[in-house]
Amino acid sequence: PSIRKFFAGGVCRTNVQLPGKVVVITGANTGIGKETARELASRGARVYIACRDVLKGESAASEIRVDTKNSQVLVRKLDLSDTKSIRAFAEAFLAEEKQLHILINNAGVMMCPYSKTADGFETHLGVNHLGHFLLTYLLLERLKVSAPARVVNVSSVVHHIGKIRFHDLQSEKRYSRGFAYCHSKLANILFTRELAKRLQGTGVTTYAVHPGVVRSELVRHSSLLCLLWRLFSPFVKTAREGAQTSLHCALAEGLEPLSGKYFSDCKRTWVSPRARNNKTAERLWNVSCELLGIRWE
């Protein structure tokens, strides 16, 4: 049990309750997102599960409603691989809710065979980075009017081996499904860094997270990782354990001075030198705006 406790990692210890607060979590029908949603619902928030498969979302939501006795767990369609779907989600949400206190950009894909999103972006870049970039842009005014508000971006320790390959962002010249994931997770951290800079003084803060190595459906495209996860299961976190750092960044008091930083096991952690490069962060921001056809000053 003590070895298990060691591998379970940090625990979010705040008692903050969330009556009247509104939360959006992407990819919360399963894995880390679902457990994050469960905990936020148990603290009384109205939680929007934003997912691409509404049936899967409804099944998670009904389980969470029963478990937490919170009927305010709602499911909305959001496919991050299609900017039309992201815009439709945001439009409907903005019409429905006057406030948004916590946005958790959690959804992700890993190691998919080469494919492109509806808008022609390489899938890891398109879903993990650009999709969340656009979603945040579309919801930002609502976060600002609800301040203090937070944006949590779920990244990964594998950002350490990621690179932003500006000369081949869509991996058309060279594609490695493992590295494509790492690049997109580095993009999550650079986005968080630049967003924090631009949000100074607004009352909206943002954090990047490594959840740990967690048992979930993320490894679905790699039979090797599926096997490794099973073999080493005592050392792999449960989804509930994996949700702790996202919860810490969404809830812990006094975190505002650390906006833009990266957390693991509920503590601030060092990022790779590439993830600290302000020029890369700014360039990625500008290129992302160009690709998405938005103006975000």
Ligand SMILES: NC(=O)C1=CN([C@@H]2O[C@H](COP(=O)(O)OP(=O)(O)OC[C@H]3O[C@@H](n4cnc5c(N)ncnc54)[C@H](OP(=O)(O)O)[C@@H]3O)[C@@H](O)[C@H]2O)C=CC1
């Ligand atoms: N598990 C781990 O060890 C680690 C995970 N992470 C990160 O944690 C986050 C959560 O992953 P985890 O819970 O492990 O993985 P899961 O695969 O269990 O969950 C990922 C979620 O993202 C959703 N998703 C995938 N593509 C899209 C899309 N196009 N539009 C909307 N939603 C989508 C999935 O939906 P659906 O169910 O329909 O496929 C699912 O709900 C990810 O960002 C991942 O990169 C980081 C480090 C380690």
Ligand SMILES: CC1=C(/C=C/C(C)=C/C=C/C(C)=C/C=O)C(C)(C)CCC1
């Ligand atoms: C070496 C090793 C492991 C493998 C770790 C790996 C392969 C981590 C991959 C992390 C990922 C995919 C992060 C996603 O963002 C285990 C199984 C923990 C058990 C202990 C030894």
